Amino acid sequence: MPFDATKMKDWQIAAEAEKNMPTPEEYIDLLGLEKEELIPFGRTPRVDFLKVMERAKDKADGKYIEVTAITPTPLGEGKTTATMGLLEGLGKRGQNVGGCIRQPSGGPTMNIKGSAAGGGNALLIPMTEFSLGLTGDINDIMNAHNLAMVALNARMQHEYNYDDAKLAERNLKRLDIDAKNVEMGWIMDFAAQGLRNIIIGLGGKMDGFLMQSKTGIAVSSELMAILAVAKDLPDLRERLGKIVVAYNKHGDPVTTADLEVDGAMCAWMRNTINPTLCCTVEHQPCFVHAGPFANIAIGQSSIIA
Template sequence: MAVNDREFHLKELDPVLMKDWEIAEKAEDFLKPVKVLAMELGLTEDEIIPHGKYIAKVDFAGVLARLKDRPNGKYIDVTAITPTPLGEGKSTTTMGLVQGLGKLGKKVTGAIRQPSSGPTFNIKGSAAGGGLSQCLPLSPFSLGLTGDIDAVTNSHNLAMVALQARLQHEANNTDEFLSSRHLTRLDIDPSRVEMKWAMDFCAQSLREIIMGIGGKTDGYRMPSGFGISVSSEVMAILSVFTSLSDLRERMGKIIVAYRKNDEPVTTADLEVDGAITALLLRAVNPNLLQTIEGQPVFVHAGPFANIAIGQSSIVADRLALKLADYHVTESGFGADIGFEKFWNIKCRLSGLKPDCAVIVVTARALKMHGGGPKVTPGAPLDPAYTTPNTKLVEKGCQNMLAHIQTVKTAGINPVVCINHFAADTHEEIDIIRRTAEQAEARVAVSHHWAKGGDGATELAEAVTDACNEPNNFHFLYPENMPLKKRIETIARKVYGANGVSYTPIAMEKLARIESMGDTQFMPTCMVKTHLSLSHDPALKGRPSGFTLPIRDILTYMGAGLVVPVAGDIKLMPGTSSDPNFKRIDVDTQTGKVKGLF
């Protein structure tokens, strides 16, 4: 379909009158075939593996080898202020910015994370964007795509199968029997099993379980539980690996449990590392999709920056930066967690230097941070959020200022994107603009939800200006900083805490980790709520004077991360009383899925 024809049809789509899935269904009638999309991007036919007409995997290793001498394009990260539980349109803004840069005639790509089935069927939706700024095709994007998360889940769970089998056989058999099966007794401590099982749904009843109930042949009886698949270390490895050999090495270092003598039991010790790598193999190549206006979008790795790394993969960004002049990648939730991990983990491991960071801001979220009523998913918004209230906006700007300061601390040029909602007034927008400009940030008002790329040209222009200015990018902490000081540096300089406290188990693990010389060079991947700068989701605005409580510290040796867990956050979210799965169905006449958003 010609460009003019596509634009003509886009003008027929009305986000005010149509639901996101209805827009997506209409827009899918004029998507570019993925072979055309790939050709326009500069990929050869041998470098794509089609999955149907509109989706393909891309052989990242082949492309990077072919284009190794080509300079990288400009690198842009999209983050946000602390959101309401409804989200502030970060994925929508990412798609809008890609479309806006396309309107300026730039060769541009995007990279977003694959949605987990947890939020897709629960509260937040599929994270494909919204209105006239979406990633398409929507249904496959939202419902498993090419199976990457399934591969992560199966790979993770096979490691647990190997552990459980070993525990059972060591408990029930003699050393002679084990030796006859070419096994050495590992003396695993069942009270120190680090891994749990994985499932890609929000299933709070599986957080803590007892397994092995039955007879001698029914497994080893012990406490266990489930985390959501995207919180798995295997997903973290998918986010940060840089080559197939790097992936294979990392998959053998995953610590599954500890021996009674305190030595770790790894997937290599269980002789399952090759098999779990084989299961993950189909997930290593990034997926190629497109915006509603036909720009290429890479989808790879998973969400949840509050409990995981929450970044699109390093290989997806490296690939895109060789193919485009501008590449827009997305980090999960606010700058305190998503951007902080992009800055100090992803960029450290990738060696890539960002040119600009976009901070998505909404008047709605600022009203909440200014003292507005509680925002509850599934419940009608209080009128405070849909009627003018400049006092709440002005007070809530303190949260925005904290996130601007975080980006500036990294030495990156910040651009505040005011994601415009229909109820926003000129007075409220002026307050946000003036406050951000006083903090020396560029500001743009974007109407991408309602107008697509045409509504995002002001944002695109601000971003190109920021990218063309030099920056002083640097990490928050040096690699050799002790773990305890690293945690406290993040807590004080990013969250605004006065200090950090530790539970006895966290202190025990901290001492053990700091005694292991090689872990001092592992970046720190914090786990905390995304609903506050602090550990407490009830503390809005820019809280101060609090102590960040660390209740546990996990060691992801395969991913190369130390993972402190702050507050009461869970690695398995719960399903709400009004989940999205109630509204998702299939049209039996067309076979198309309806109700996704």
């Protein structure tokens, strides 16, 4: 092991390892990438992996190792630590190895867990960027998700304030959404217990529709699960349009497509389709894609990465 984990804290190990971390330009040579397949983003570039897969489609497949667990604890289970250790161990034995893990959520990071980058020498770097937003996937998902909620509440406000003729003037048809049967809530990437159950729409007729609502943590969004299973951008676009946000007063589902917001949601998430390139402290490459909750639900970080 390159560092003494009995004397150094994780952040100290990360800081030392990052001094010799490969640059994006060096990764192009190390991984055999084409220049246009690497999307610049500081020292943690994205990779247009769909292009890579298309270019390498006739090459032989490698071997795949799944790291998962079923016994969660408040401090995690060790999936990331085991993954980093496997990458480093196989790399030490001369294997051409790479991995993929999820991006951590700000909720656990800012509560009792801290970073979800592994531990000791089995650690992902750059640790700070990884722990604090990385290339913005979770933020893009928050914007896309909350945009759907804005569209839902605005539609309910319009249907409360206007008759069918006035709605038609605005190119809207009455969806007759049942305020007591709304599936979706708002999201933010913190564990904000005080916002779990809320009342929105206080004020006048133009201040939204008065209703009970809720807030969850960002990575629990259905959009994160969709990102984890999407195979490309058209597939992501199609899946986003099928999200059920509420039901009407007849019990029929109301989707993001019914609200005509699915295209805008996909626009917010267009960059999330590309995984981010990081590495272990021993500099084996490792993708970061999608996020927790979603990766547990399907057993791996993402279909793409």
